[in-house]
Amino acid sequence: xxxxxxxxxxxxxxxxxxxxxxxxxxxxxxxxxxxxxxxxxxxxxxxxxxxxxxxxxxxxxxxxxxxxxxxxxxxxxxxxxxxxxxxxxxxxxxxxxxxxxxxxxxxxxxxxxxxxxxxxxxxxxxxxxxxxxxxxxxxxxxxxxxxxxxxxxxxxxxxxxxxxxxxxxxxxxxxxxxxxxxxxxxxxxxxxxxxxxxxxxxxxxxxxxxxxxxxxxxxxxxxxxxxxxx
Numbered sequence: 534x535x536x537x538x539x540x541x542x543x544x545x546x547x548x549x550x551x552x553x554x555x556x557x558x559x560x561x562x563x564x565x566x567x568x569x570x571x572x573x574x575x576x577x578x579x580x581x582x583x584x585x586x587x588x589x590x591x592x593x594x595x596x597x598x599x600x601x602x603x604x605x606x607x608x609x610x611x612x613x614x615x616x617x618x619x620x621x622x623x624x625x626x627x628x629x630x631x632x633x634x635x636x637x638x639x640x641x642x643x644x645x646x647x648x649x650x651x652x653x654x655x656x657x658x659x660x661x662x663x664x665x666x667x668x669x670x671x672x673x674x675x676x677x678x679x680x681x682x683x684x685x686x687x688x689x690x691x692x693x694x695x696x697x698x699x700x701x702x703x704x705x706x707x708x709x710x711x712x713x714x715x716x717x718x719x720x721x722x723x724x725x726x727x728x729x730x731x732x733x734x735x736x737x738x739x740x741x742x743x744x745x746x747x748x749x750x751x752x753x754x755x756x757x758x759x760x761x762x763x
Contacts, residue, residue: 544587545596552577566700571725572693604668607724610742613731617739624712624740631713632744635720636751639664640759647763655679657763661756663687665749666723673753677760688723695722696729711736719744 555577556570582592614621621628640661647657658679662670667688674684699718708714711734718726719741727745731738 543595543598545592545594546598547595548578548581548592549574549596549599552581566697569693569696571689571696575689603666607666607668607745610724610727610745613735613739614742617736620712620736621740621743628712628716628740628743629747631716632720632747633751635664635717635744636748636755639721640752640755644759644762652763654760654763658756658760659683660687661759662752663691664721664723665752666745669749669753673756677756689725692722692725695726699726699729700733712740715740716744720748723748 552574553570556568556573559573560568560570578592581587582589643657643660643663646652646660652660655678658677659674661677661679662673662684665673665688667685670684670688671681675681695718699714699722703709703714703717708717714733715730715737718730718737722729723745727738727741730741
């Protein structure tokens with residue numbers, strides 16, 4: 534059975550897509566935000582690989598083709614931004630200030646945790662890019678001396694958390710302005726969070742996509758400074 538499965542070069546892609554679709558079906562049926570398709574899909578893939586005794590290397594032979602789409606998918610977020618360009622120009626000062634605050638909070642919180650728990654330089658560098666898109670975060674972590682694989686996991690977990698708690702947090706603190714929602718979600722939860730922002734509205738999705746790009750650039754610059762503080 535294992536030989537039949539692993540003989541296909543598209544095994545990883547097929548498993549990934551089916552697991553994600555399973556997550557969507559479960560979320561539609563149960564209608565609970567905690568049942569995020571990405572979270573369910575991730576658990577389903579891990580469970581399948583363990584049960585079928587398929588190694589990550591065998592799985593990734595096909596899954597890597599989906600990974601290749603990460604960068605162009607991120608670039609495509611420029612489309613909703615272009616459609617809401619007038620909103621961005623009107624609020625550019627507040628948007629930049631919000632993104633800057635978010636980036637500093639992200640880097641600063643990791644710095645504090647590094648001091649409290651005596652992180653090594655590698656562990657510290659691994660966690661610094663946790664709130665930016667995978668395409669940038671993995672490369673940045675490795676350049677700083679961190680572990681790219683762990684960084685990818687942290688980025689996914691951060692995005693999932695942001696996707697799940699974005700709406701409750703906005704309601705809790707009375708954040709109703711669509712621009713503010715977009716800035717907060719995109720800066721803290723990158724692409725996975727932006728998927729939720731797009732569900733909330735066109736403005737939220739557009740501003741969140743801007744926040745991904747700008748916060749990514751700011752984090753690259755900020756992380757190179759923060760990593761020297763430990």
